[in-house]
Amino acid sequence: MVIRYPNGKLYIGTKEDEPKQLKVRASKGTKKKEVSYSNRGKSLEDDLNETNVFYLQQKLAIIHKKPVPIQIVKVDYPARSAAVIREAYFRTPSTTDYNGVYNGYYIDFEAKETDSKTSFPLKNIHPHQMEHMKSVLHQRGISFFIVRFSTLQRNFVVLYEIVERFYENMKNGGRKSIPFTFFETEAIEIHEGYLPRLDYLKAVDVLIADKAVCESEEK
Amino acid sequence: MVIRYPNGKLYIGTKEDEPKQLKVRASKGTKKKEVSYSNRGKSLEDDLNETNVFYLQQKLAIIHKKPVPIQIVKVDYPARSAAVIREAYFRTPSTTDYNGVYNGYYIDFEAKETDSKTSFPLKNIHPHQMEHMKSVLHQRGISFFIVRFSTLQRNFVVLYEIVERFYENMKNGGRKSIPFTFFETEAIEIHEGYLPRLDYLKAVDVLIADKAVCESEEK
Numbered sequence: 001m002v003i004r005y006p007n008g009k010l011y012i013g014t015k016e017d018e019p020k021q022l023k024v025r026a027s028k029g030t031k032k033k034e035v036s037y038s039n040r041g042k043s044l045e046d047d048l049n050e051t052n053v054f055y056l057q058q059k060l061a062i063i064h065k066k067p068v069p070i071q072i073v074k075v076d077y078p079a080r081s082a083a084v085i086r087e088a089y090f091r092t093p094s095t096t097d098y099n100g101v102y103n104g105y106y107i108d109f110e111a112k113e114t115d116s117k118t119s120f121p122l123k124n125i126h127p128h129q130m131e132h133m134k135s136v137l138h139q140r141g142i143s144f145f146i147v148r149f150s151t152l153q154r155n156f157v158v159l160y161e162i163v164e165r166f167y168e169n170m171k172n173g174g175r176k177s178i179p180f181t182f183f184e185t186e187a188i189e190i191h192e193g194y195l196p197r198l199d200y201l202k203a204v205d206v207l208i209a210d211k212a213v214c215e216s217e218e219k
Numbered sequence: 220m221v222i223r224y225p226n227g228k229l230y231i232g233t234k235e236d237e238p239k240q241l242k243v244r245a246s247k248g249t250k251k252k253e254v255s256y257s258n259r260g261k262s263l264e265d266d267l268n269e270t271n272v273f274y275l276q277q278k279l280a281i282i283h284k285k286p287v288p289i290q291i292v293k294v295d296y297p298a299r300s301a302a303v304i305r306e307a308y309f310r311t312p313s314t315t316d317y318n319g320v321y322n323g324y325y326i327d328f329e330a331k332e333t334d335s336k337t338s339f340p341l342k343n344i345h346p347h348q349m350e351h352m353k354s355v356l357h358q359r360g361i362s363f364f365i366v367r368f369s370t371l372q373r374n375f376v377v378l379y380e381i382v383e384r385f386y387e388n389m390k391n392g393g394r395k396s397i398p399f400t401f402f403e404t405e406a407i408e409i410h411e412g413y414l415p416r417l418d419y420l421k422a423v424d425v426l427i428a429d430k431a432v433c434e435s436e437e438k
Contacts, residue, residue, distance in 0.1 A: 062354050064314055069286040070304065085289065088304035095283055099318065101325035104359035108320070135281050140323035 044113045044148045044155075044198075048098065051196040061201060063100030063107055069093055095132045096143075102201060105208065106141035108133065113148040119177035120147050122163075122170050130167055133160040142207060146200055147187070149180060156187035157203035263332045263367045263374075263417075267317065270415040280420060282319030282326055288312055314351045315362075321420060324427065325360035327352065332367040338396035339366050341382075341389050349386055352379040361426060365419055366406070368399060375406040376422035 045065070055061040074087035096110040110133070112124045125145075133143040143160035158178075166178050183189075188203040264284070274280040293306035315329040329352070331343045344364075355362040362379035377397075385397050402408075407422040 056354070059354065059357060062351070062358055062360075067286040067288040070289050070307070082308055085304060085307035085309070088289070088307060089301055090304070101327070101355060101358040101360040104325070106320035106323070106325040106360075132281070135275070135278065136320060138278060139281055139320040141281075141320040141325075 043150070044111050044146070045097075047192070047197040048111055048146070048200075051198045051200065052098075052100075054196040055201065061100060061102035061107070063098055063102070065098050066093070066095070092126070092128070094128055096129055102142075102204060105204075106136070106139070107204065108136045108141050108143045109146060111146045111148075113150050115151050116177075117149065117151050117180065119179045120149070120183070121177045122167055123176065125163070125167065130164065134164070137161065142204060142211075144204070144207060146190075146198075147183065149183075152180070153192075154183075155190045155192065155198060156183045157190055157200055157207070158183065158187040159207055162186065262369070263330050263365070264316075266411065266416040267330055267365070267419075270417045270419065271317075271319075273415040274420065280319060280321035280326070282317055282321070284317050285312070285314070311345070311347070313347050315348055321361075321423060324423075325355070325358070326423065327355045327360050327362045328365060330365045330367075332369050334370050335396075336368065336370050336399065338398045339368070339402070340396045341386055342395065344382070344386065349383065353383070356380065361423060361430075363423070363426060365409075365417075366402065368402075371399070372411075373402075374409045374411065374417060375402045376409055376419055376426070377402065377406040378426055381405065 049065060052061075052063045052065070055063060069091040070085075071089045071091050072085055072087075073089070074085070076084045076086050078084060096108050098111065099106070099108045101107065110125070110129055112120070114120050114124065136143040137160060145158050145160065145163055146155065147158060148155045163178070166174075170176050188206055190198055190200050190203050192198055268284060271280075271282045271284070274282060288310040289304075290308045290310050291304055291306075292308070293304070295303045295305050297303065315327050317330065318325070318327045320326065329344070329348055331339070333339050333343065352362040356379060364377050364379065364382055365374065366377060367374045382397070385393075389395050407425055409417055409419050409422050411417055
């Protein structure tokens with residue numbers, strides 16, 4: 001299946017959606033020592049959580065971040081108080097971070113942030129996440145990435161199928177990242193706003209419409 | 220919307236699916252002291268996890284149990300080894316335990332086990348779970364309960380909408396449980412098997428077909 005986007009830049013979001021003042025973020029860099037992947041791209045995560053709360057309240061979609069899986073080893077039950085976990089370890093998630101339902105569609109995505117100004121490194125994506133997203137596609141769900149270039153303060157929604165092409169190419173010895181210019185021309189840009197913070201459902205509407213066009217062309 | 224099931228008992232599953240010897244389970248009772256809800260009905264959870272692995276391997280559906288949400292307070296980073304969580308607490312889940320995608324449908328359910336031989340107590344269901352499932356319905360997902368009467372060794376799939384009627388009735392002073400006889404006549408029974416252990420997708424197929432009939436009648 002080939003997904004064709006309209007030529008040139010595709011912007012989602014109106015002028016009113018744009019923040020009046022650009023939010024300055026503390027650049028924390030990538031701490032390689034961290035075991036939990038949940039802290040990578042914390043600010044994108046915050047924005048998405050706020051957005052998801054907005055969607056939920058407005059009855060637009062039900063999308064939640066999955067809790068980080070934890071292996072619990074030891075729990076104390078102190079008298080008259082709540083159980084306390086005293087020894088536990090982070091486990092590697094076997095799926096993506098976010099899923100839910102939007103107007104009958106199963107939505108499944110991964111959020112990734114990069115400091116790079118020139119490309120999105122594919123090493124940010126785990127093989128098991130790619131496998132999971134491929135399965136989602138097979139079950140006719142909508143599977144995509146939200147990628148934030150944090151230094152550039154720009155956010156993109158990119159369909160799993162597109163990332164897969166780069167990923168497979170990398171496995172065959174090709175380049176290990178997706179160029180920023182590719183996002184500019186082939187992905188759907190989403191702008192930060194006030195409410196919702198990051199209106200990615202607008203981009204999902206485009207993905208769904210594109211898929212419908214492709215499926216009807218295939219018939 | 221009224222969901223009509225065929226009259227009389229509706230059995231899903233063939234003779235071959237039935238286990239040759241009934242599995243004897245250790246009756247653990249309900250430990251009221253436990254804070255984590257994840258340990259309630261452990262054996263049903265095991266069966267569902269095995270079933271979900273089977274569905275995943277056979278490319279039939281992608282359904283996962285969500286990790287139990289944990290509030291992490293203190294983490295140690297010992298040199299040359301994995302991070303250790305030293306203080307954390309169980310949080311109440313805000314959604315159901317299981318969700319995923321099946322042939323384009325968003326699937327969302329809660330698994331509950333009871334020792335009672337006569338009825339399913341509604342206090343097993345948290346108000347926030349009911350709210351979540353109502354929202355799922357609004358977004359055109361498939362929302363249901365899998366209820367195990369562990370003493371009777373019988374399992375049922377029951378649509379959220381049906382449980383909702385009992386739940387609302389309870390809030391207005393009505394009975395606090397759903398009678399077992401109601402499950403026998405109005406829910407879809409699923410039998411334990413070898414592979415998959417608990418083939419609930421067969422019941423989901425019936426739910427989807429029933430919904431399609433109701434929706435076409437509404438038009």
